[in-house]
Amino acid sequence: MNETITTMLNHRSIRHFKDKPLSDEQIKMIVASAQAASTSSFIQAYSIIGIKDMEKKRKLAEIAGNQEYVAQNGHLFVFCADLSRHELIGELEGKDVLPSIESTEKFMVALIDAALAAQNAAIAAESIGLGICYIGGIRNKLDEVKELLKTPERVIPLFGMTVGYPDKINDQKPRLPFEHIYHEEEYEQDKDTYVRQLQEYDQLISSYYDERTGGKRKDRWSEQMANMLEKQTRMYMKEFVQKNKMNLR
Template sequence: MNDMITTILNHRSIRQFEDTPLTEEQIKTIVLSAQAASTSSYIQAYSIIGVKDREKKKRLAELAGNQEYVEKNGHFFVFCADLYRHTIIGKEEQKDVIPSIEGTEKFMVGLIDASLAAQNAAIAAESLGLGICYIGGIRNNLEEVKRLLKTPERVIPLFGLAVGYPAKMNDQKPRLPLEHVYHEDEYEQDMGVYLEQLQEYDQIISTYYEQRTGGKRRDRWTEQMALMLEKQNRMYMKEFIQQNKLDLR
């Protein structure tokens, strides 16, 4: 096993960072690593906004549900799906690109490109001895986030990435069993096997929480997921996407 795989397998989310800003060289390295990710048809349908301004970080922390580590970290990156530049390209090249840009396929390309870039950035940061935490909470109020970051039409902030020197290392949460995630040749639909795998994972997670909290929690993963999905969250998203002209068909 090489050092890179060890770094990947050692991942855990960090929620307490030292008060040490990243250097310009570290930021550049992380962004260049993000840009090295694969991109569909070379379209590069994403942008990254680095947030240094303390007041903006504080406001983003509030919008994300008062998550302190959005404000207090070494650097905060916001990954955006971005088809704005492609509308400019269309105008400059005198081509009608709008029907394509407003289709669901290109919207998906923006999401996928941004996610691939972000994961490269995360691995690069962790390989430098830094910690990271993805922040989906910025989608709680995207209108305010867009106003704060001054993003133009056809640019959607998707998630943040808090990066910095870990002040505290959290436990690594066990993932689903490999056999439940990895299917060969066809999707496993034997319900007996499927439920057995979930039940085994529930036991692992329940034990994890029990040990971590000294017996105060014994949550099952399926219990967590059902309770979370029962609550309708960020249901404004489809309308917001359509208003920003990224997915009209």
Template sequence: MNSVIETIMNHRSIRKFEEKLLTDEQIRTIVECAQAASTSSFIQAYSIIGIKDPVKKQKLSEIAGNQTYVAENGHFFIFCGDLHRHNVISQLEEKDLSTSLKSTEKFMVATIDAALAAQNAVLAAESLGLGACYIGGLRNNLDEVCEILNIPKFVIPLFGIAVGYPSQTPDKKPRLPFEHIYHEEGYQQDEGLFKQGLATYNETISEYYTQRTKGKRTDTWTGQMANMLENPKRMYMKEFVKKQGFNQE
């Protein structure tokens, strides 16, 4: 096993950091590694906003559900799907690009490009001895996030990543069974095997939580997912996405 695979396999979310800021060199390295990620048709439909200002970090922390590690970290990155520059291109090249820019396909491209870049950024950070945690809670109130960050049309903040020097070493969460993730030649739909795999995984997750919390939590993965999905969240998202110019065609 090489060092890259070891870094990938050792991933865990870090939610507590030392009071030490990243250097400009570290920030630049992480962003340049993000830019090295694959991008659909060379569109590069994303932008990254770095937050150093503690006041802004605090405001974003409150939006994200008062998650302290949004405010207390070495640096906070926000990954955005971005077709704003492509809207500018329509003016520079004097071509009507509106149908493409408003399409569901280009919305997916922007989202996927941002996610690919973000995973490269996290891997780069972890290879430097840093820790990271993805923050989807920014989507609790994207109107306010856009106001704080001065976001233009055709840009949508998707998630944040808190990065810093870890001051904790949490246990690694067990992932779904390999057979649930990897299918050969087509999607395997044997429901009996599917439920059997989930039952086995539930036992693994329940044991993980029992050990991690000394018996305070024993929940299963399917129970956790059912409880979460039973109460829909952020149902304003469809209209917000359209308001920003995306996903209209």
């Protein structure tokens, strides 16, 4: 096992950071690593917005559900799906690109490109001893986020990533079993096998919470997911995406 794999296997979300900003050199290195990620057909359909201004961080922390670590960190990155530059390219080259960039396919490309870039950035940060945490909570109020970050049409802020020097490191949450994630040749559809794997994982997660909280919490993963998914959240997203001229076709 090499250092890169060890870094990835040791990942955990960091929510307590030291009061120490990242250097400009570290920021550039992380962004360069993000840009080195694979991109569909070289389209590079994403942008990254770095936030240093404390007032903006505090506002984003409030939007994200009053998560203090969105404000208190070494640096905050916001990853965006971005097809605005491709509209401009069409204008410059005299080509009608709108039917393509307004398609569901290109919207998916932008989402995937941004996610691949972000994970490269995360691994780069962790490889030099920094910690990270993804922030999906900025999607709670995307109209306010777009106004705050002044993003144009065809640009959608997807998630934030806090990066910094860890002040507290939690235990790593056990992931789903290998057999539950990896399917050989075809998708495993034996329900009894699936249920058995879920039950075994539920027991593992319940024991994890029990030990971590000293018996104050013992919920199962299936219980946790069912309770979360029963609540409808961010149901405005389709309208928001279409309003920003993405995924129209």
